[in-house]
Amino acid sequence: MEAPPDNDVLWARALHFQHGDGSPALQGVSVGVRKGEILAVSGPRGSGKTTLLRCLSGMVRPQEGEVWFNGAPVHSMGPLKRERLRRDRFGWIDTAPVLVPELSAWENAALPLMLRGTGRRRAKTAALEWLDRLDVDGATARRRPHELQHAERQRVCIARALAVAPAVLFADEPTAPLHRADRAHVLRTLTTAARSHGITVLLATHDARTAALADRTVALLDGRRVRTVHLPPVAGTTVAAGAGGTSGTSGSEGRAACSLSA
Numbered sequence: 001m002e003a004p005p006d007n008d009v010l011w012a013r014a015l016h017f018q019h020g021d022g023s024p025a026l027q028g029v030s031v032g033v034r035k036g037e038i039l040a041v042s043g044p045r046g047s048g049k050t051t052l053l054r055c056l057s058g059m060v061r062p063q064e065g066e067v068w069f070n071g072a073p074v075h076s077m078g079p080l081k082r083e084r085l086r087r088d089r090f091g092w093i094d095t096a097p098v099l100v101p102e103l104s105a106w107e108n109a110a111l112p113l114m115l116r117g118t119g120r121r122r123a124k125t126a127a128l129e130w131l132d133r134l135d136v137d138g139a140t141a142r143r144r145p146h147e148l149q150h151a152e153r154q155r156v157c158i159a160r161a162l163a164v165a166p167a168v169l170f171a172d173e174p175t176a177p178l179h180r181a182d183r184a185h186v187l188r189t190l191t192t193a194a195r196s197h198g199i200t201v202l203l204a205t206h207d208a209r210t211a212a213l214a215d216r217t218v219a220l221l222d223g224r225r226v227r228t229v230h231l232p233p234v235a236g237t238t239v240a241a242g243a244g245g246t247s248g249t250s251g252s253e254g255r256a257a258c259s260l261s262a
């Protein structure tokens with residue numbers, strides 16, 4: 001068995017994942033992510049971005065292949081151990097905001113901190129700071145999720161994920177629910193916070209401008225790593241893919257190659 005490279009915080013080899021109905025979501029994907037790196041996972045809809053993030057975070061187990069986090073084999077951990085790993089070391093931002101309806105915005109943002117043992121007062125202070133950085137003011141922070149706009153709920157989810165300073169943050173199209181004008185600011189807040197706290201980020205996106213904020217891009221097409229994905233602006237025309245690879249393209253290569261459109 002090949003040992004994961006020392007400088008990769010997260011490393012996966014030859015991942016295969018098939019859904020219950022037989023749909024092949026990943027077909028032999030390998031990827032390594034260095035500590036503190038912001039890695040964009042790009043590709044058109046249905047290319048396997050979400051499935052890759054789920055396998056890497058231990059949310060699901062690939063049928064074949066290996067996932068290593070800091071030298072620990074995630075692929076052979078049982079559900080409880082993977083659950084604990086996700087709670088203690090990972091953060092997750094979903095495409096759609098999911099909050100506890102009975103709790104206020106700040107309580108939602110503070111919840112993972114409190115689950116990790118931080119006292120209520122300190123957790124509240126940290127949550128409010130992160131909410132403020134994401135333009136959620138004090139009055140809004142006291143409201144329950146149903147009183148917030150959809151975009152505000154997503155900001156709360158992003159604050160919640162950053163507040164614990166996870167080792168690895170998985171962000172699946174995190175700015176999709178935001179107004180177009182707000183996306184750049186929120187993404188910059190997210191990437192700046194990640195860089196200043198040494199958080200490794202995996203950012204799934206089909207948007208070239210979002211991928212451009214990352215240090216490096218890996219592209220997927222039909223569940224396989226490809227060197228380039230060129231999507232024409234009009235849906236329904238041709239999709240061109242370069243040859244697959246197991247190492248990442250450099251930041252500039254990745255950005256140039258991933259001229260994706262929404």
Ligand SMILES: Nc1ncnc2c1ncn2[C@@H]1O[C@H](COP(=O)(O)OP(=O)(O)OP(=O)(O)O)[C@@H](O)[C@H]1O
Pocket residue numbers: 019020021023024025043044045046047048049050051052206
């Ligand atoms: N629950 C499921 N059951 C069956 N097939 C699924 C399921 N979820 C995803 N798929 C299929 O698996 C493939 C990969 O999906 P995945 O969601 O990982 O891609 P994606 O790149 O994240 O797409 P999107 O940008 O639309 O979220 C697609 O063909 C998709 O239709």
